[in-house]
Every structure is written in C-alpha cells, then in structure tokens.
Amino acid sequence: MERKRAAEKQSFLHGALILMVAIALVKIIGALFKIPLAWILTPVGNGYFGNAYSLYFPIFSLATAGFPIAISRLVSENSARGRYRDIRQIHTVSIRIFLILGIVSFSIMFFGAKPYVTYAASNNPENALPAIYALAPAIFFNSLMAIYRGYYEGLRNMYPTAISEIVEALSKLVFGLTLASLIIQSGMKEYAANGTVYGIKRVSEEYAKIATLPYAAAGAIFGVTIGSVMGFLFLFLYHKRHSDGITKEMLRSSPRPLPMRITTSRLIRTAIPIALGSLAVNLSTFIDSTFLQKRINDIMAENSEVLLKMYEGVLPSSVVQLNNVPTFLFGCFSNASTLFMLVPAITQAFGVSALPSVTEAWTGGNPKQIKRSIEQVLRIVAMITVPAGLGLSVLSTPIAALLYGEKNAPTVIGKILVVLGLGAIFAAMSTPINSMLQAVGRVDLPVKLLVVGLVIKLVLNYTLVGIPEINVMGAGTGTLVCYIFITVFALHYLCRETKVRLNFVRIFFKPLLASIISVGLAYFVQKTGTLLHFGKLSTLVAIAFAGVVYMACMLWFKALTRNDILMLPRGQKIVKILEKHNWIR
Known part of the structure; x- marks a missing residue:
C-alpha cells in the first residue's frame, strides 16, 4: 500500500514548525554537548575543536551544501507541475553526484589539513591536526544525508530531515562527550602513575591536562563523525521503508521525464550559485579562525604587553608560557559563536520551509500570494530573531557565566557577545531572505551579496583584530557589519524582483518594541x-x-x-x- 501521509504537503508554517521543534531539540542536545565539552576541553581545547570545524564547513559547503536547496527547489517546481517522473529522476541523479563530491571533499580536507594549520595555528600547528583528521569522514556521510534531506524538503515533508537531525545530535552527544572524557582520564591516569602523558614527562598536573587536549578534542569531534553516520543510516532506512509517497497513479499520469543529462545540468546549474553562497557564509567562520589566531599571534610577537595586561587574571600562566594565547582567545570566540549561531539556526527552518512555499507562489504567478508568503516569513522571523539577539547582547556576560562557568573566561565571551548578539539578528534574517531570492529564481544575488559582505568582514577582521587594544573583539564587529550589509541589500533586491511593497512597520516595529x-x-x-x-x-x-x-x-x-x-x-x-x-x- 502506497503511503499517502508522506505525500501530504505541509504548509509553510507547519513545515517550519516541524523543523523548528527539531532544531530546538537539536540545539538543546547541542548545548548538552558543547557546554560540558567546553568545561572538559577549556578554551585551549575548544580552540582545537573550532579549528577543525573552520576547515570543514567551507569544503563541505562548496562541494555539497548547494545541492539540498537545488534538489528541494527542482522537486518542488516539478511537484507543482505534476512531473513526478522528473522528481524520481532528480533523486537518481543526485545520488551519483553526491558520491563523487563526498569522496573529493573528504580527500581535500584530509590532505589539506597540514598546510591549513601551519598557517592558521602557527603557534602550535601539530596540536590542531588530530581533530581535523577525526572530522574529515563526516563530510562524506553528510553529503549522502543531503540527498535525502533536499528530496523530502522539496516534497514538503520535513519529518525525515527533522528526525535525522535529532538522531545525529544524540549520537554526537553520547559518543563525543564519552570519547573526550575517556581520553583525558587516560592521560591523567598515566600522569598520576608515571608523571608522563603519552610517554612525555610533564612538570605538573595542569601541563599534563593541556597535553591531552589535542586528542580529547579529536575524540569529541569523532563523535560528530559518528553522528553523521547514524543520521545517514536513518535516512537511508526511512527511504527504503516509506519511499516518497508518489503513487503509481501519479507516475502514470506524469509526462515523460526530461533527458537525464538535462536534469543533471539543471541540478548543477541551480546548485553552483547556492553552493557559492553557502561557501561565503561558512567562509565567515574560516576567516575568523584563520585571521583571528594569526593576528593575535602577531600581537603576541610584537606587542604582547598590552594584550597580557588586558587579560591579566583571565589567562592562565601555563597558556602564556606554552604560547597558547591565540588558541585560548579563539576558543573564547568559538564559545561566543556557539551562542550567536543559535538564532540563525532557528530561522534556518523558515528558510527551508519558505523555499517550496514561495517557489509555488512564484511559479503560479499570483502577486497576492507572493506578497502574503514573503510578509508571513519576515513577520514570524522578526518575532523570533529580534528578542533573541537583543537579549543575547544585553545579558551577554551573565549568560556566558551561567553556561560556561567562571573557569572559561565568561567576561571575554561576554564582551564578544555584546556585538555578536546584535549580529545574530541580521544573520538570522538573511537566511530566509536569501532562500526567498533563490525561490524566485535569483540564485545569483545571495552569492554576490555574501561575497561583498565577506570582503567587508575580512578587511574589518584583519584590521581590528590586529589592534592590541581591540584584538578578539574586532572579529565580532566584522561579523555585525557584514550581516547588516547582506540583510539590507538582500531585502531590497527581494522587493525589487517580486515587485512587492512590504509594510516594514507592521513586520518589524512591534517585535522591536516588545523586545x-x-x-x-x-x-x-x-x-x-x-x-x-x-x-x-x-x-x-x-x-x-x-x-x-x-x-x-x-x-x-x-x-x-x-x-x-x-x-x-x-x-x-x-x-x-x-x-x-x-x-x-
């Protein structure tokens, strides 16, 4: 018996709610993972953890991140036209593409790890390598997951994506924390017995724990890789059991599909601009990781007195003596970024769910429905992002102290969050706006805006972080200005392309006043x-x-x-x- 439930189209808000609930659970699970992990790893170990992600995201996004959206868009478009054979063909083509890209992406990350850390983490490059090697296989399995997530999202069935994300997060939590804890316990047990860690003599317990951190970070991040394997297995088995809800009658009434080479070409041509846009977003993290550590390392070489005086009483003496100050401050920035990313992660659900909704309205050529869809997305997103970002900024240091404890430099995290909290509002708004631009066929505009925004961020980061009195706080300023530019211009072009006049007062004023x-x-x-x-x-x-x-x-x-x-x-x-x-x- 064909399953009709999966084929039922979920409304934009219903689909967004499903993903929001999933994302909320994923973020709660993620907090249960990252906050205890911050206590276990300390800012230095968290810096190693962050280095691995900084290299991972750009490679993954360039190779695969555009395809789920491209698949979703083409599946939604063909679904609206009743071309169900084309939908099945899109799925077949996507499997072949992702297998190749997953293998290539893994190879680039694995073999590119050493040159990257030699430049970015030049103070102690060998300590950053284990975590990167442990994360590299996750690219391959996340590529395979993207096939199914994009396919079901295009069919307006958000349940597979939602459940797979929860499975992935739970696996990461269990295996990541367990491995990190066991590795540190093993190292400290060796120190207690012999005064060594991995066969090398350590002068104190504090130095012994620092020696375990590169491998503990690798253990924690290997939990992420295991999570990607488990998430893929769920989606694979779900598809085997439930299929996609397209019935035999629907296939018989469907026109003949386009030639496979045309489907492949359309998928790639649609995905490339989106992938470049996603790359631009994730290059933001890459820029922070690379230039933040590099510029702070320059300060430590040329004008360390100002920096050490500013963080007197915050930086442990062992961190200074082992030349780990850049990694420590990058770890603080990573902890602040974890809280910053909570807000855009929630609105990501609206971007995913808005895409098929706005695509159908645009394909149908109904101006009133287009206006209603766009205003509804913006209104709901503003209701969430404005209070969340403003609250994160105003209560930054108390929130950092609450979540990370006094041993993880909450005052430093708090100062970064003052700016990043405001940046979270614009970063979160830009995600669904860019999705709607893609839905109306302007997949090139988000890419162009993101490239310009990244150039602004790069210039500001390099300049401001290099000023000893500003240092790590400069990265937050670059992020804020970058996303203000992207959001304002993306909204301008969305209105111009759709010829929709939005009621900005009704959309933004009430959430801002209430916030x-x-x-x-x-x-x-x-x-x-x-x-x-x-x-x-x-x-x-x-x-x-x-x-x-x-x-x-x-x-x-x-x-x-x-x-x-x-x-x-x-x-x-x-x-x-x-x-x-x-x-x-």
Whole structure:
C-alpha cells in the first residue's frame, strides 16, 4: 500500500514548525554537548575543536551544501507541475553526484589539513591536526544525508530531515562527550602513575591536562563523525521503508521525464550559485579562525604587553608560557559563536520551509500570494530573531557565566557577545531572505551579496583584530557589519524582483518594541538579583521574565494574524482561544 501521509504537503508554517521543534531539540542536545565539552576541553581545547570545524564547513559547503536547496527547489517546481517522473529522476541523479563530491571533499580536507594549520595555528600547528583528521569522514556521510534531506524538503515533508537531525545530535552527544572524557582520564591516569602523558614527562598536573587536549578534542569531534553516520543510516532506512509517497497513479499520469543529462545540468546549474553562497557564509567562520589566531599571534610577537595586561587574571600562566594565547582567545570566540549561531539556526527552518512555499507562489504567478508568503516569513522571523539577539547582547556576560562557568573566561565571551548578539539578528534574517531570492529564481544575488559582505568582514577582521587594544573583539564587529550589509541589500533586491511593497512597520516595529521593553526589564531584574546575591539564579529568572513580558506585549500589540495561527497544527483551536480574548487580528 502506497503511503499517502508522506505525500501530504505541509504548509509553510507547519513545515517550519516541524523543523523548528527539531532544531530546538537539536540545539538543546547541542548545548548538552558543547557546554560540558567546553568545561572538559577549556578554551585551549575548544580552540582545537573550532579549528577543525573552520576547515570543514567551507569544503563541505562548496562541494555539497548547494545541492539540498537545488534538489528541494527542482522537486518542488516539478511537484507543482505534476512531473513526478522528473522528481524520481532528480533523486537518481543526485545520488551519483553526491558520491563523487563526498569522496573529493573528504580527500581535500584530509590532505589539506597540514598546510591549513601551519598557517592558521602557527603557534602550535601539530596540536590542531588530530581533530581535523577525526572530522574529515563526516563530510562524506553528510553529503549522502543531503540527498535525502533536499528530496523530502522539496516534497514538503520535513519529518525525515527533522528526525535525522535529532538522531545525529544524540549520537554526537553520547559518543563525543564519552570519547573526550575517556581520553583525558587516560592521560591523567598515566600522569598520576608515571608523571608522563603519552610517554612525555610533564612538570605538573595542569601541563599534563593541556597535553591531552589535542586528542580529547579529536575524540569529541569523532563523535560528530559518528553522528553523521547514524543520521545517514536513518535516512537511508526511512527511504527504503516509506519511499516518497508518489503513487503509481501519479507516475502514470506524469509526462515523460526530461533527458537525464538535462536534469543533471539543471541540478548543477541551480546548485553552483547556492553552493557559492553557502561557501561565503561558512567562509565567515574560516576567516575568523584563520585571521583571528594569526593576528593575535602577531600581537603576541610584537606587542604582547598590552594584550597580557588586558587579560591579566583571565589567562592562565601555563597558556602564556606554552604560547597558547591565540588558541585560548579563539576558543573564547568559538564559545561566543556557539551562542550567536543559535538564532540563525532557528530561522534556518523558515528558510527551508519558505523555499517550496514561495517557489509555488512564484511559479503560479499570483502577486497576492507572493506578497502574503514573503510578509508571513519576515513577520514570524522578526518575532523570533529580534528578542533573541537583543537579549543575547544585553545579558551577554551573565549568560556566558551561567553556561560556561567562571573557569572559561565568561567576561571575554561576554564582551564578544555584546556585538555578536546584535549580529545574530541580521544573520538570522538573511537566511530566509536569501532562500526567498533563490525561490524566485535569483540564485545569483545571495552569492554576490555574501561575497561583498565577506570582503567587508575580512578587511574589518584583519584590521581590528590586529589592534592590541581591540584584538578578539574586532572579529565580532566584522561579523555585525557584514550581516547588516547582506540583510539590507538582500531585502531590497527581494522587493525589487517580486515587485512587492512590504509594510516594514507592521513586520518589524512591534517585535522591536516588545523586545526593547522585555529585555530592558530583564536587565534590571538580573542586576537586582545580583545585588541581592542570587547569583546565577538571577540570570535564569531574568530570561524567563523577558520571555513572559515579550509574549504579553506581542499579544497586547496583536502582532499575530489569524492566518499565521491557522497554518499551525491545531491552529483552529488556538485561534478560538486567542479570538476570545481579542489577541489576534
């Protein structure tokens, strides 16, 4: 019996909600992974961990990241036209492409690791290598996962993507933390018995733990590789069991598919600009990793007194003596970036779900539906990103202390987050806007804007990080300016291409006003709690208070529309409750 449930099209908001719930769970699991890992690895070990990801993301995005979106777009387009044979052919073609790209990507990362760390982590390059080698196989398995995720997203079935992400995150959590802990325990056990770590004499317990960190970071990141294997196995078995919901009747009524060479060409031509855009996004992390450490290493060589005085009492003496200051500060920046990326990760769900929705509206040539789809995406995204980013900025140091503890330099993380929190708003907004540009056929524009934005970021990072009094804080400024430019111009071109006049006041003003009120009150709650010696509890209370005040303000302002709620699962019941209190328009 053919399964119809998988073929049922989920509305934009329903699909986004599925992915949002999955992403929320993934981020909670990710927090349970990365926060304890930060305690285990310390900023130095976290720097090794971050180096591996910095090299991984650009290679992965250049080779494969454009294809899930390209597959989703072409599948959605053919689904709207009833060309189901073409949909099946797209899946066949994508498997061949991804197998080749996965192998090539793995090879580039594995053999390019040594030249990269020699330049970026020139203070201690050999310590960064184990984590990179451990992560390299994940590129191959993530490439295979991308086949199925893009395919099902194009069919408006977000469940396979959502579940596979949760499986991947849980595997990473269990195996990553376990391996990192066991490696450090093994090294410290050897030190306690012989005074050595891996056969080399260590002068103290502190130095012994530092010696285990490169391998502990590799163990943690190998958990990521295991997670990618488990995520792929889930998607492979799901497809074998459930197929794609396209029935025999649908295939019989479908026109003959295009020649395979044309399908291959369309897929590649659609994917390349998107892949370049994704590369540009991930080059942001690469730029931070490469030039941040390099420029701080230059400061340590030429003007170390200013830097050491600025972080007096924060930098452990062992970190200074072992020339690990660049890695330590990069580790702090990585911890701040983990919190920064929480906001764009949530809106990524809206970008994925908006793509088929806006594509169908654009393909159908309905101006009212196009305007409604775009405004709905922007309104919902603004409701989430503005309070999250503003809260992260205003409560930066208390949040860093709450999550990472006093031993992981929360004051440094907090200073970086003041700027990155604001940057998170624009980074999160840019994701769905770029997806909508791709949906209306302008896959080239996000790439061009991202390239210009990256040039701005590169110049600012290199200049500002090299100033001893600014150092690591300069990377956050570069990120903020980069994403402001991308978001503003992407929105401008989206309106120009679709000929849609958006009501910016209605979309952005109410979330901004509610955010200022709620976060401002939360700031005073947190400060009052600290004065009353409630410690970290005051931060938790302030965050919860901000959430309650924000929701109350949004209901009071009637920021949600009836159509927004109806697109949610059980939306009719929610609408009745809100209409009863006159809380929606």
